[in-house]
Amino acid sequence: MTIHVKNNIHWVGQRDWEVQDFHGTEFKMTKGTSYNSYLIREGKTVLIDTVDHHFSQQFIQQLEMEIELTSIDFIVINHAEEDHSGALSALMEKIPNTPIYCTEAAIDSIVGHHHHPEWNFHTVKTGDSIDIGNGKQLVFVEAPMLHWPDSMMTYLTGDAVLFSNDAFGQHYCDEHLFNDEVDQNELMEQCLRYYSNILTPFSALVTAKIKEVLSFNLPVDMIATSHGIVWRHNPIQIIEQYLAWADNYQENRITLFYDSMSNNTRMMADAIAQGIHDVDPSVAVKVFNVSKHDKNDILANVFRSKGILVGSSTMNNVMMPKVAGMLEEITGLRFKDKKAAAFGSYGWNGGAVDRIHARLTDAGFETALGLKTKWRPDGKAMRECREHGQMIAKLWSNGALSNSSAAPARLTKTPQTPAVIEHSAAQVARDIETNNTNKETHAPDCQCMICSVCNWVYDPAQGEPNQGIEPGTVWSDVPDYFLCPECHLGKDVFVEFKG
Secondary structure (H helix, E strand, C coil), X not given: CCEEEECCEEECCEEECCCCEECXXXXXXXXXXXECCEEEECCCEEXXXXXXXXXXXXXXXXXXXXXXXXXXXEXXXXXXXXXXXXXXXXXXXXXXXXXXXECHHHHHHHHHHHCCCCCCXXXXXXXXXEEEECCEEEEEEECCCCCCCCCEEEEECCCCEEEEECCCCCCCCCCCCEHHHXXXXXXXXXXXXXXXXXXXXXXXXXXXXXXXXXXCCCCCCEEEECCCXXXXXXXXXXXXXXXXXXCXXXXXXXXXXXXXXXXXXXXXXHHHHHHHHHHCCXXXXXXXXXXXXXXHHHHHHHHHCCEEEEEECCEXXXXXXXXXXXXXXXXHHCCCCCEEEEEEEECCCCHHHHHHHHHHHHCCCEECCCEEEECCCCHHXXXXXXXXXXXXXXXXCCCCCCCCCCCCCCCECCCCCCCECCCCHHHHHHHHHHCCCCCCCCCCCCCCEEECXXXXXXXXXXXXXXXXXXXXXXXXXXXXXXXXXXXXXXXXXXXXXXX
């Protein structure tokens, strides 16, 4: 099937409604995609790009229904990745001597993918042009690292169409081809998702390349992308949006993401988020579990945010693997001018928070104080988490905030680590003693034990009949399988009750 684009330009690409993964499994496609190939028939017949290799035979079949393949005078390959040039081998079997115009770097990529160094390559550079008849020319613009070294754009004079390659595109499949025909919110969501996950590391190059193209003073009536829709209505809007996204973009948004073994870190995330909202209701706060939410959605939210909070339980004195993976992705995306902080729960050691803090600092974030909570947060620890969120909201505020009575979080420093808020078993016991908790019912020599997480008290005189522990059973005789009836943690979280 072909779609008329403009004058003698037709879309001869392929829609892919079912595809879910791009770059291996690194980018999750939620709306499918399209592989946009364009056929120009002027004095010369030109094919710009092909489609993904999975659709090679279908592409050839449809192209043969439209034209005689031998009538193609030359092929332009703007980018050698297989979702652009995948059908090239099948096509060149039919028309083996057809010239291929591409950048010098693309020859290496194309030969590396297709293993045909004998193909009739013609290299082009920025400003080179080819006359295709009827007073029209193709003008080439190299665009290295947007997002491969071989990338380029192609401009058609007369029709004022920019074949933009991956720039300004999106992984978005719709029965309609043009931007004014589709859901605008859905379209821009996919544009941002594409930019934030794929093009962010090259933002400086995006800005430079757009300014270079604009300096040519070429009219642009239409932008024909390699994926997704064609911009025919107000195409300047996506150029302006790219310039904004490339300029260290952020909104009044804070994103929290975490992984948790026993929901303790999740509880912390909820309380921190609430604390942020207490102080600054205008800020958009989004919370994600990296084990359950789409990582590309998380990264898109990080891109939009002025600051992020990253949480993890401590496992083997390091962070959870999925959090480590997210931090690796974030480091590669090279976000700019964003703030960050770490948080997490731990048991016998708390190395995850320190390692997250170090990774965020290395990734270029302006890091704030970290937060640690020992074991499952009790009411006191949850208040501290909420106060921490309030502190973060004030620290990261973009403007004036309403008066708040929120108390600042208490901070301690440990050598060679970020400042952290610690909630320890000993501290719980001291607080209980200070507040005279249960003194009315417990004698000074009662030999009771108290859960440092939820404050449930084990009284030997009463035992714990629900777990088969008879009254009169002293703590040393309580079986190792015993769990706190309130928080369901084991004996190791109990401390001596100071009656």
